[in-house]
């Protein structure tokens with residue numbers, strides 16, 4: 032069998048960028064030296080699914096078969112690794128495929144601690160597959176409660192799954208505190224952070240000691256709602272061998288064209304994130320004093336329970352806002368279908384403003400009693416604030432609120 036370890040990135044180059052450069056420079060250049068043959072400045076799209084050998088197992092380069100890697104995918108992996116200050120990365124066909132790879136790399140029947148408020152698809156996979164089909168012992172815990180976290184540990188806890196900020200309640204988890212507790216409890220437990228909501232620009236969990244950072248590249252990294260992809264970033268050859276072996280065995284590799292789009296997306300991540308953050312801050316402040324709004328959840332507001340942690344842990348407050356409008360399901364549905372600029376759609380992190388109803392859309396697969404306990408009520412709205420002119424975003428929300436929630440005098 033071929034030695035698959037050759038098929039991953041060249042960490043030396045990622046190291047160089049990590050040590051010496053700022054975020055935007057890494058995002059634009061890491062893993063993207065001009066190509067050796069023609070000097071193309073942009074990474075070429077390598078469509079070949081297989082790579083010639085001079086003699087059996089004597090390869091021209093580290094590539095053999097495209098499920099294990101292509102030069103275009105490799106460029107993305109080096110770049111995202113550098114942006115997250117990690118040594119290695121593996122790209123996947125989706126964020127969910129990245130999640131599956133991690134779960135399939137654990138010892139059988141492991142105990143897994145998972146944030147109680149996570150993306151609906153993560154919740155569904157953990158309950159319906161990890162537990163029901165693969166015999167893992169999954170425990171959902173409020174990770175903002177460190178005592179509850181300490182008490183959840185077992186002999187065979189193999190993975191701690193943190194999402195911060197969480198989806199859709201935008202709760203923040205103190206990554207460093209949880210890493211420290213984990214190391215005291217059990218040295219070999221992996222700590223993973225799903226960093227999708229923050230993006231690598233706002234937060235780098237590897238700097239706080241986590242073992243694996245996961246991204247749904249489909250969100251801020253792709254940035255234009257035209258790529259479905261995922262990524263894992265991590266350190267150490269042992270971890271690389273384990274995760275890479277799972278990834279080639281279970282498939283879930285990204286298309287080369289998507290890797291190209293993801294490389295392109297990373298180049299403007301910093302510029303886009305700055306506008307997402309600025310717009311979201313203005314919209315959240317404005318919504319907070321709006322007479323038709325009951326509550327706004329945004330880490331940049333002083334009313335947010337982890338506002339201080341947000342200032343310490345993140346470089347900005349992000350582009351995601353959740354809010355409760357005054358009314359119930361009927362008002363929420365009327366509001367959502369009255370929005371004209373904000374598009375009613377799942378997903379987040381694109382340049383355009385997206386708005387949705389978690390209880391019936393992204394989190395419909397979460398059992399109703401769990402949603403009720405978490406506070407994902409029928410008047411709960413999630414807004415992914417785009418980079419359009421902020422006045423236009425506010426005007427659109429305002430007219431839709433008036434239509435849906437204003438009582439006739």
Ligand SMILES: Cc1ncc(COP(=O)(O)O)c(C=O)c1O
Pocket residue numbers: 125126127128150152153194198225227228246247248249259260261378
């Ligand atoms: C926080 C988070 N993690 C993971 C995923 C899954 O990513 P994908 O849709 O790329 O499979 C999503 C998707 O919405 C998400 O919001």
